[in-house]
Amino acid sequence: MTYCVGMVLDRGLVLMSDTRTNSGVDNISVFSKMFHWSVPGERIISVMTAGNLATTQAVVSQLEERTKAPDERDNTLLTAPTMFQVATEIGKLLRTTIADCQAANGNGGKGRFTASMIVAGQIAGMEPRLFMVYPEGNFIEAGLDTPFFQIGETKYGRPIILRGYDRSMAFEDAVKLLMVSFDSTLKANLSVGMPLDLMVIGREDFAPTHQRRILADDPYFNAVSDGWGDALKQAFHALPSYDLSGG
Amino acid sequence: MTYCVGMVLDRGLVLMSDTRTNSGVDNISVFSKMFHWSVPGERIISVMTAGNLATTQAVVSQLEERTKAPDERDNTLLTAPTMFQVATEIGKLLRTTIADCQAANGNGGKGRFTASMIVAGQIAGMEPRLFMVYPEGNFIEAGLDTPFFQIGETKYGRPIILRGYDRSMAFEDAVKLLMVSFDSTLKANLSVGMPLDLMVIGREDFAPTHQRRILADDPYFNAVSDGWGDALKQAFHALPSYDLSGG
Numbered sequence: 001m002t003y004c005v006g007m008v009l010d011r012g013l014v015l016m017s018d019t020r021t022n023s024g025v026d027n028i029s030v031f032s033k034m035f036h037w038s039v040p041g042e043r044i045i046s047v048m049t050a051g052n053l054a055t056t057q058a059v060v061s062q063l064e065e066r067t068k069a070p071d072e073r074d075n076t077l078l079t080a081p082t083m084f085q086v087a088t089e090i091g092k093l094l095r096t097t098i099a100d101c102q103a104a105n106g107n108g109g110k111g112r113f114t115a116s117m118i119v120a121g122q123i124a125g126m127e128p129r130l131f132m133v134y135p136e137g138n139f140i141e142a143g144l145d146t147p148f149f150q151i152g153e154t155k156y157g158r159p160i161i162l163r164g165y166d167r168s169m170a171f172e173d174a175v176k177l178l179m180v181s182f183d184s185t186l187k188a189n190l191s192v193g194m195p196l197d198l199m200v201i202g203r204e205d206f207a208p209t210h211q212r213r214i215l216a217d218d219p220y221f222n223a224v225s226d227g228w229g230d231a232l233k234q235a236f237h238a239l240p241s242y243d244l245s246g247g
Numbered sequence: 248m249t250y251c252v253g254m255v256l257d258r259g260l261v262l263m264s265d266t267r268t269n270s271g272v273d274n275i276s277v278f279s280k281m282f283h284w285s286v287p288g289e290r291i292i293s294v295m296t297a298g299n300l301a302t303t304q305a306v307v308s309q310l311e312e313r314t315k316a317p318d319e320r321d322n323t324l325l326t327a328p329t330m331f332q333v334a335t336e337i338g339k340l341l342r343t344t345i346a347d348c349q350a351a352n353g354n355g356g357k358g359r360f361t362a363s364m365i366v367a368g369q370i371a372g373m374e375p376r377l378f379m380v381y382p383e384g385n386f387i388e389a390g391l392d393t394p395f396f397q398i399g400e401t402k403y404g405r406p407i408i409l410r411g412y413d414r415s416m417a418f419e420d421a422v423k424l425l426m427v428s429f430d431s432t433l434k435a436n437l438s439v440g441m442p443l444d445l446m447v448i449g450r451e452d453f454a455p456t457h458q459r460r461i462l463a464d465d466p467y468f469n470a471v472s473d474g475w476g477d478a479l480k481q482a483f484h485a486l487p488s489y490d491l492s493g494g
Contacts (some may be wrong), residue, residue: 239427
């Protein structure tokens with residue numbers, strides 16, 4: 001499995017992903033699921049991936065034109081005029097990559113080669129934007145009502161984001177919120193694993209404002225993980241008590 | 248979908264279930280998923296169900312022998328000597344009910360008629376026990392390491408139980424914990440719905456110590472739901488802040 005979250009804030013974009021891939025619980029590996037391309041001062045585009053690793057790596061390689069000889073490369077992500085066109089291009093690559101693999105396998109095991117992606121970024125003169133791209137190649141964009149997207153193992157970590165997210169929050173608080181959400185998910189699903197990749201993209205920065213790999217022994221992550229249990233207990237005790245005699 | 252939780256405490260057993268059944272989001276109904284049978288002073292057996300409603304109702308009807316004429320009824324749940332044998336009997340009925348329905352439908356749509364159950368209770372002279380019964384008819388029993396079972400939409404409400412559960416907790420706190428867990432689930436999955444059914448079974452009580460249907464406008468549930476958002480915010484702020492410059 002996988003867990004990735006992308007959120008839009010007033011201040012910009014925050015992305016976090018795990019790095020565990022697995023083919024059965026007895027075969028796990030570490031692969032980055034977060035990628036970015038930027039033109040300093042002009043654009044930054046970041047992609048997070050979930051699903052079949054061969055599919056997502058094939059799409060990222062095609063995005064980077066690593067399928068071509070160096071002097072023929074021309075990364076369309078760096079030239080597309082809008083984020084909408086970036087998402088369209090990624091959707092098209094994702095859909096055709098899945099379709100090719102399915103066709104090559106006699107259309108058997110439908111769904112086996114599937115994948116989905118979160119695309120986030122900003123191009124100069126336009127707003128930061130966040131998209132969720134489906135295996136079918138189409139996509140949705142985050143708005144005021146639903147300002148974040150999750151892919152992979154989305155359920156364990158969702159309630160705290162629903163409760164804690166605030167569009168006007170500081171990047172520091174958004175990172176803390178994501179750490180709590182990832183901690184809950186890591187505790188419940190072995191197929192989501194450390195290390196985590198974090199990227200903060202400030203509005204008009206057109207480059208990663210902050211980027212970090214959070215390792216298994218990260219002191220801040222451990223402080224959040226340990227502290228959250230105690231903090232929850234206090235929160236829980238602050239709630240009114242149930243009256244058993246009231247039934 | 249469905250959400251049911253059963254937990255073992257030092258003081259006894261606590262059970263909670265939702266009541267929503269659905270066949271598509273445009274076809275929802277209210278059905279109880281919690282049942283119990285008791286012999287005052289001697290035993291209480293409670294069952295919660297998830298899965299195909301026709302299957303679970305058929306199993307419960309057979310448990311109550313409602314398939315027979317009144318003077319031929321002889322509820323085996325009330326005569327089985329141990330909770331293990333109760334769980335075995337329920338597992339057998341569940342497996343054969345599913346198998347019959349699948350066979351009658353040409354073994355098509357495998358999984359369509361599936362269901363699972365949580366069985367909880369105590370028989371005089373023995374400990375309170377808690378089982379999870381699978382569609383295959385086999386079952387597992389809760390122990391010190393895993394002292395609660397969930398069925399249905401288990402993920403959204405799991406992290407708070409993992410953090411908040413304590414075997415020595417009071418019934419009042421256990422009910423509060425379940426209300427928080429159900430609130431998170433209700434907020435995230437429309438196919439889990441109010442009202443909720445609650446039952447507390449005190450050790451050596453051999454009857455429901457406390458039983459209640461929690462309606463959509465329940466003042467305590469609303470106080471927990473509203474208060475939890477604020478309490479979480481305070482808990483969240485109590486955690487150390489992330490340092491963006493540390494990357």
